[in-house]
Amino acid sequence: MFYLASKLLGAALQPSNLALLILMSGLALLIAGRARRISDLLIALGVAVPLLAGLTPLPQGLLAPLERRFPPPSADMPPPDGIVVLGGAVDPVMSVRRGQPALNHAAERMTQAVALALRYPDARIVFAGGAGGLPVPEEKEADAARALFTSLGLAPDRVLYERASRNTQENAVLAREIADPQPGERWLLVTSAFHMPRAVGVFRAAGWEVVAWPVDYRTPPDLGETGWMPSVSDGLSVLDLAAHEWLGLAAYRLTGRTQSLFPAP
Numbered sequence: 001m002f003y004l005a006s007k008l009l010g011a012a013l014q015p016s017n018l019a020l021l022i023l024m025s026g027l028a029l030l031i032a033g034r035a036r037r038i039s040d041l042l043i044a045l046g047v048a049v050p051l052l053a054g055l056t057p058l059p060q061g062l063l064a065p066l067e068r069r070f071p072p073p074s075a076d077m078p079p080p081d082g083i084v085v086l087g088g089a090v091d092p093v094m095s096v097r098r099g100q101p102a103l104n105h106a107a108e109r110m111t112q113a114v115a116l117a118l119r120y121p122d123a124r125i126v127f128a129g130g131a132g133g134l135p136v137p138e139e140k141e142a143d144a145a146r147a148l149f150t151s152l153g154l155a156p157d158r159v160l161y162e163r164a165s166r167n168t169q170e171n172a173v174l175a176r177e178i179a180d181p182q183p184g185e186r187w188l189l190v191t192s193a194f195h196m197p198r199a200v201g202v203f204r205a206a207g208w209e210v211v212a213w214p215v216d217y218r219t220p221p222d223l224g225e226t227g228w229m230p231s232v233s234d235g236l237s238v239l240d241l242a243a244h245e246w247l248g249l250a251a252y253r254l255t256g257r258t259q260s261l262f263p264a265p
Helices: 002-012 015-032 036-055 058-067 092-098 108-119 141-151 168-179 193-205 232-254
Strands: 082-086 124-128 159-162 187-192 211-215
Touching: 002 015, 015 036, 015 232, 036 058, 036 232, 058 193, 058 232, 082 108, 082 168, 082 193, 092 141, 108 124, 108 141, 108 187, 108 211, 124 141, 124 168, 141 159, 159 168, 168 193, 168 232, 187 193, 193 211, 193 232
Parallel strands: 082 124, 082 187, 124 159, 187 211
Antiparallel strands: none
8 A cells, every 4th residue: 555655646746747737737727717816826836846946956955965864885894795786777667678678877776786796706695676666567677687787797696686576665675585684794785875865764674784885876975066057857857856755755754664754874
């Protein structure tokens, strides 16, 4: 029930979709000749959201705190016992239809996983990712990840694949069952920097203390920089991303899937 509700509400509350719904509602009232003041207000709000997203650094300002919450480990850290890689970088449906792994903007989750596997040859590796769309496709992200990792030189038996999870909370629970981490072991968690606070929160709630290895940054490291360039499409994309994570943090805390609203190191 939570999975279905989170997907439907997440889509409805996505700023780009919400702005379009508000704008269409205002235009409908205007065409019908009803509630002129309300229609004008709705139209103004519907236009204001993409303008704020594209002509101001607001989206980057909302995303930056998420990305800076968990800094990368120091270069001289001790070798890890294992590495957990979260799905979200591979399109399983397109991978099957095109006959080759199809990566999206979060491709660094996969490339960094391979780099870490080569750097730490004794570390165990777990990839967690099933299918998280609506309707749920038969194709699993773990299967596409297996093909990609194998093509990049990782031995087939080097990686354990969890292919049943549909969201971050299920990633943590099911990956822990497969990995069976022992007390005192040190495991790295590889996922997008903006997603790291929520991911660490659910791993902690699942009883698995991990070390954050953030990748796939969308904002610069210097607080004095914004990385902002005027673009409505890019701005809306970043705003949707930030809103999805902040709403996800709130929803996970309210439903007990994390122990704090904004998990910290």
